[in-house]
Amino acid sequence: MYRLMLKDLRLHKRFVVGFGIAYVIYMAIFHSRANNPGAVSIFGAFLYAIIPLLIFTREDKFKAAAFNLSLPVTRKEFLQARYVLGWLVMLVLYAGTSLLTIAVPGTKLGLSAIFQVKLVLLVIFFMAVVFGLLMPLVVAFGFAGMIVFLVFIQVLGIVSILLANLFQPAIRTAIQGMGAFLGSVQSGLGPVGSAIALLVALLLFSYGSFRLSLYLYQRKDV
Amino acid sequence: MMEYALEIKGLRKEYKGFTLKDVSFALPRGTIMGLVGPNGAGKTTVIKLILNLIRRQAGEITVFGEDVIAREKAIKSRIGFVHETPSFVEDAKLRDIAAAVAPLYERWDGGLFRSLISEFGLPLGKKFKKLSHGMKMKFSLALALAHEADLLVLDEPTSGLDPVFRRELLERLSGLIQDEGKAVLFSTHITSDLETTADYITFLHAGEIVFSLPKDEIHETWAVVKAGPELLNGKLRPLFRAIRETPHYIEALTSDIRTLKAALPAGAVIEKASIEDIMVFMDEGAAHV
Numbered sequence: 001m002y003r004l005m006l007k008d009l010r011l012h013k014r015f016v017v018g019f020g021i022a023y024v025i026y027m028a029i030f031h032s033r034a035n036n037p038g039a040v041s042i043f044g045a046f047l048y049a050i051i052p053l054l055i056f057t058r059e060d061k062f063k064a065a066a067f068n069l070s071l072p073v074t075r076k077e078f079l080q081a082r083y084v085l086g087w088l089v090m091l092v093l094y095a096g097t098s099l100l101t102i103a104v105p106g107t108k109l110g111l112s113a114i115f116q117v118k119l120v121l122l123v124i125f126f127m128a129v130v131f132g133l134l135m136p137l138v139v140a141f142g143f144a145g146m147i148v149f150l151v152f153i154q155v156l157g158i159v160s161i162l163l164a165n166l167f168q169p170a171i172r173t174a175i176q177g178m179g180a181f182l183g184s185v186q187s188g189l190g191p192v193g194s195a196i197a198l199l200v201a202l203l204l205f206s207y208g209s210f211r212l213s214l215y216l217y218q219r220k221d222v
Numbered sequence: 223m224m225e226y227a228l229e230i231k232g233l234r235k236e237y238k239g240f241t242l243k244d245v246s247f248a249l250p251r252g253t254i255m256g257l258v259g260p261n262g263a264g265k266t267t268v269i270k271l272i273l274n275l276i277r278r279q280a281g282e283i284t285v286f287g288e289d290v291i292a293r294e295k296a297i298k299s300r301i302g303f304v305h306e307t308p309s310f311v312e313d314a315k316l317r318d319i320a321a322a323v324a325p326l327y328e329r330w331d332g333g334l335f336r337s338l339i340s341e342f343g344l345p346l347g348k349k350f351k352k353l354s355h356g357m358k359m360k361f362s363l364a365l366a367l368a369h370e371a372d373l374l375v376l377d378e379p380t381s382g383l384d385p386v387f388r389r390e391l392l393e394r395l396s397g398l399i400q401d402e403g404k405a406v407l408f409s410t411h412i413t414s415d416l417e418t419t420a421d422y423i424t425f426l427h428a429g430e431i432v433f434s435l436p437k438d439e440i441h442e443t444w445a446v447v448k449a450g451p452e453l454l455n456g457k458l459r460p461l462f463r464a465i466r467e468t469p470h471y472i473e474a475l476t477s478d479i480r481t482l483k484a485a486l487p488a489g490a491v492i493e494k495a496s497i498e499d500i501m502v503f504m505d506e507g508a509a510h511v
Contacts, residue, residue, distance in 0.1 A: 004326075011314045011319065015313075058311060063307075063309040064309050066275055066305055067303075069274070070303040071323065072299035072326055073326065
């Protein structure tokens, strides 16, 4: 797996380094000016998840899939390496952005504001969800799969706004119900217990995403 | 018992508008096989199936006696593959591509790779996208040869190469199989390459195997017969694989010249069929019998 991760990093190093540095600087400046670190973190998490996927879609762009799969690796190993590399890239981007945010002159955010447990968990939650949802689409449809997902998110947003106006009481009740459920889980498990429960749930979700990606990949003709 | 580097039985793959049907052939160790056929015959599909790049609907493929799906990793480490249009990450330098690929092969020979790079005149510091098609093909060949593969699977390896390098490559392939354990399967449109290099020819047409035979046997049994209209009398007709009619005479391709010879009308001309003759006859322009 390590060799496969290294292969991807070697082949895409200009893209990873160039794009990664530019992105970290941009996000850190954006972050440092924010009044609401939570909202910016969620936005950032979404983008952290997109970047490793952009690396993987380059295989699609260069039609290099046939060569990759002619190498002495199984599709399962290939995918395992991509999930691990994806998480490494996301975490490095997150850590890099957070540390640089503190160092930006005139920043509004200090170490304690950025590394609140709840905020870190929120970022991990969004990274896991976006990456976990997008990976099977990228595996099955390449770059087009990612674009379809992003368009779908936009459409979902518009539909939600429309529905919110139509079914405001029902939606409010549903959100309140979900909030109450999460609140009761949190009070039942305690802060540490609920954090562990969340991480376990995300781990299971990521594993489900991996199994779905593998199912699709093993049936894909390249 | 003959040991095969590659054995294919009853292979089937369906696409919309094209089906590879019941393809079976075997490549003995220590030999070179040319896979020929017109465009769209299914050559690349067969090669992709060997490498498990696409899924088969039926059939069996074994390399050195092992199933290519069950033992995918071990088998691929013994295969050197060159795609008809070599595609790597375009903005990566050749040096980086080689460095990324090398650790995946246990038998990667860095010294051999460097000598091939120097022999082929490839600039390691150049980006892949800056290379011409011929240079890309050479680089792809260097990667395929540097891990001392036992089976080389080459899809149109000579296309886009200059005649000098083409000849060198064919000589290299011939030299490679001096090691009796190795074998080469290559698809090509350039039939002269087959005449000089191949030991076996497998001919595909419209997704089906027309024949898979030793080249010498093809030269001994396949022929083009030229004669007047009496050539097509009821008795002889079943012995022809394809017929071409002109206003003045008839040309017909046979795969059984020994049987046909005795029954031919006086004045009939028999010519050895080249691989190109067979391809042309079996493709458009000849009425299949």
